[in-house]
Amino acid sequence: MTIRDLLDQTSTGLLSNKVRTGLTMLGIVIGVASVIAMLAIGNGSSNTIQAKIESIGSNLVEVTPGAPRSVGTQVRASSGSAKTLTMDDVTAISSQIPDAEAVAASVTSREQVVAPGMNTNTSVIGVTPAYLTVRDVSVDTGTFFTDDQVTSLAKVAVLGPTTEADLFAADVDPIGQTIRINGNVFTVIGITTSKGGSAGNTTDDEIYIPLTVAQQYFIGNQYVSNISIEAKTSELVTNVQNEVTALLLQRHNISDPTKADFSTLNQSDILSTASSITGTMTALLAAIAGISLLVGGIGIMNMMLTTVTERTREIGLRKAIGAKKGDIRLQFLIESMMLTIIGGIIGIILGMTISWVLTITGMETADVSLVSVILAFGVSAIIGIVFGYYPAARASNLNPIEALRYE
Amino acid sequence: MIECKDIKKDYINGDEVTKAVKGVSFTIQDGEFVAIMGPSGSGKSTLMHILGALDTPTSGQYFLDGKDVSKLTDDQLSDIRANQIGFVFQSFNLLPRTEVIKNVILPLIYLKVDPVERIKRAEQALLSAGLEQTRWHHLSNQLSGGQIQRVAIARALVNDPSLIMADEPTGNLDTRTGEIVLKTFQDLNKKEGHTIILITHELDIAEHADRIIHIRDGVIVSDEKNKNKRISNISLCENENEEKITAECSEIVKQKN
Numbered sequence: 001m002t003i004r005d006l007l008d009q010t011s012t013g014l015l016s017n018k019v020r021t022g023l024t025m026l027g028i029v030i031g032v033a034s035v036i037a038m039l040a041i042g043n044g045s046s047n048t049i050q051a052k053i054e055s056i057g058s059n060l061v062e063v064t065p066g067a068p069r070s071v072g073t074q075v076r077a078s079s080g081s082a083k084t085l086t087m088d089d090v091t092a093i094s095s096q097i098p099d100a101e102a103v104a105a106s107v108t109s110r111e112q113v114v115a116p117g118m119n120t121n122t123s124v125i126g127v128t129p130a131y132l133t134v135r136d137v138s139v140d141t142g143t144f145f146t147d148d149q150v151t152s153l154a155k156v157a158v159l160g161p162t163t164e165a166d167l168f169a170a171d172v173d174p175i176g177q178t179i180r181i182n183g184n185v186f187t188v189i190g191i192t193t194s195k196g197g198s199a200g201n202t203t204d205d206e207i208y209i210p211l212t213v214a215q216q217y218f219i220g221n222q223y224v225s226n227i228s229i230e231a232k233t234s235e236l237v238t239n240v241q242n243e244v245t246a247l248l249l250q251r252h253n254i255s256d257p258t259k260a261d262f263s264t265l266n267q268s269d270i271l272s273t274a275s276s277i278t279g280t281m282t283a284l285l286a287a288i289a290g291i292s293l294l295v296g297g298i299g300i301m302n303m304m305l306t307t308v309t310e311r312t313r314e315i316g317l318r319k320a321i322g323a324k325k326g327d328i329r330l331q332f333l334i335e336s337m338m339l340t341i342i343g344g345i346i347g348i349i350l351g352m353t354i355s356w357v358l359t360i361t362g363m364e365t366a367d368v369s370l371v372s373v374i375l376a377f378g379v380s381a382i383i384g385i386v387f388g389y390y391p392a393a394r395a396s397n398l399n400p401i402e403a404l405r406y407e
Numbered sequence: 408m409i410e411c412k413d414i415k416k417d418y419i420n421g422d423e424v425t426k427a428v429k430g431v432s433f434t435i436q437d438g439e440f441v442a443i444m445g446p447s448g449s450g451k452s453t454l455m456h457i458l459g460a461l462d463t464p465t466s467g468q469y470f471l472d473g474k475d476v477s478k479l480t481d482d483q484l485s486d487i488r489a490n491q492i493g494f495v496f497q498s499f500n501l502l503p504r505t506e507v508i509k510n511v512i513l514p515l516i517y518l519k520v521d522p523v524e525r526i527k528r529a530e531q532a533l534l535s536a537g538l539e540q541t542r543w544h545h546l547s548n549q550l551s552g553g554q555i556q557r558v559a560i561a562r563a564l565v566n567d568p569s570l571i572m573a574d575e576p577t578g579n580l581d582t583r584t585g586e587i588v589l590k591t592f593q594d595l596n597k598k599e600g601h602t603i604i605l606i607t608h609e610l611d612i613a614e615h616a617d618r619i620i621h622i623r624d625g626v627i628v629s630d631e632k633n634k635n636k637r638i639s640n641i642s643l644c645e646n647e648n649e650e651k652i653t654a655e656c657s658e659i660v661k662q663k664n
Contacts, residue, residue, distance in 0.1 A: 320500075322489020
């Protein structure tokens with residue numbers, strides 16, 4: 001029997017009961033589609049989270065005041081309010097740790113901001129110009145403030161694009177305009193480039209002002225709430241983290257590292273924690289989808305067993321006119337494989353459509369990977385073989401005499 | 408040539424042993440038209456299964472064209488059936504909802520005959536079996552009983568077998584249609600020289616053959632030349648749809664002659 005003969009014979013078999021074939025195939029279609037869609041959702045959200053973490057800056061080590069906590073809880077912890085880190089620490093780090101590319105200090109407070117006719121409530125971050133490098137922030141229009149302006153307590157502000165939109169109408173050039181932050185007048189000198197991110201979790205809705213100004217007018221002390229250090233290369237990140245820890249322990253006269261009054265955290269820790277969480281989530285989603293694929297496979301086996309029983313006489317006839325065991329087995333195996341392969345292809349298309357719809361409607365970022373498509377297709381073909389083998393073997397072992405007599 | 412030497416077949420069902428065929432010997436020459444006749448339970452079906460290489464005897468030897476097929480494996484028997492035997496069954500056993508021509512081609516698929524050659528041979532077989540050309544692309548369930556059985560005969564002919572086994576071929580047909588089918592067998596035997604074994608329990612069916620082997624309780628009770636052979640005088644084209652006698656149909660007869 002040539003391949004063409006086999007396909008011809010099997011398609012006749014499958015088309016003879018279209019409703020049953022269709023319903024059985026639907027099981028595989030749903031299984032494959034859900035595997036594709038679930039993996040896409042898992043992938044997509046993992047990519048989104050990684051992109052968000054990386055958008056903070058690269059090769060980053062962060063120091064926050066207060067006792068160290070475990071990595072997991074630090075991810076979303078707000079900048080510490082403990083008063084242990086000073087500008088002197090920042091200067092010491094930048095002068096004594098050569099592996100640090102740039103060191104930036106910041107303080108954060110949430111303030112009411114008023115522009116003529118408009119107002120908003122947003123994060124006001126006091127920073128040094130090094131913050132631009134360390135956190136990968138860039139200026140879209142206007143300029144950022146200089147170290148001199150930090151020293152001279154210049155009341156200037158650089159707005160995030162979302163904040164700008166909240167405070168100024170689209171046709172107004174914000175550069176040179178004045179805004180009031182908690183009653184203090186500031187001149188807008190620049191707008192940062194948008195970094196994206198979802199509402200409530202974006203760096204676009206922020207106002208940057210000189211660190212010294214923030215300390216004086218909003219915080220009321222000389223402490224900093226965050227030191228961000230960019231290592232020269234990604235290999236140096238851990239090194240820098242250790243050096244910073246050692247330096248600060250020495251400066252703060254603490255001999256026991258477990259009693260440190262600050263904590264350090266590097267970006268790869270955050271990334272690995274986040275990716276292990278999203279990885280688990282993806283695996284869980286895929287497992288659920290996999291179960292539905294398995295159920296689809298059992299449906300195939302059920303249908304093939306029914307088919308073999310129903311077509312006992314046909315099998316008997318085929319054997320009587322010269323079909324060998326192998327011919328019969330192959331025919332039924334190809335039948336179940338055709339079911340799962342066609343079902344698999346439809347499922348892949350459906351799964352990709354679902355992912356696409358989820359993405360364009362903004363419900364989820366779903367990212368269909370080639371691996372998941374190949375995986376789903378391969379698994380469905382294998383299901384065809386595995387669940388089709390037993391019915392096919394049963395068909396091939398039928399005795400032609402018994403089979404011809406079967407009513 | 409077919410040669411049976413003391414063929415025995417026992418069926419074992421638990422402790423009970425049923426002796427279906429109890430030592431049967433005969434020889435059938437090429438080109439003979441033989442009827443094996445006996446009541447139900449006589450062992451004629453069992454004998455037919457053995458002669459048709461669907462089953463092997465418990466003991467004894469069966470030579471088909473000089474080859475002993477009594478000790479072959481399942482797949483070897485499949486080979487014998489594919490190459491040397493054509494079956495016509497009482498219940499037709501066509502593939503449902505499948506074109507006539509595809510039904511006829513089926514044995515050639517298992518013989519791995521080249522697709523173009525297949526069609527040629529299937530058409531030749533359909534002509535020999537006397538099915539009008541207009542029906543060749545009908546689906547098998549759109550045909551009448553007589554037409555279906557002729558498709559089955561064409562299918563049995565298509566591999567050019569040394570032996571055609573017809574198991575109660577008229578059992579599901581009315582007398583008139585049955586006559587046409589028997590006439591077809593007679594023509595195939597006389598004009599094309601096919602060896603035919605007809606299994607039946609009715610004497611007037613058996614009397615269409617040249618030789619009748621009578622079997623009862625697993626043994627041959629008589630094996631003699633049929634003295635009063637019936638010749639169907641129904642014309643091949645005068646089928647059950649008499650109004651459909653067409654020019655094409657008579658052309659088939661011309662080709663056959």
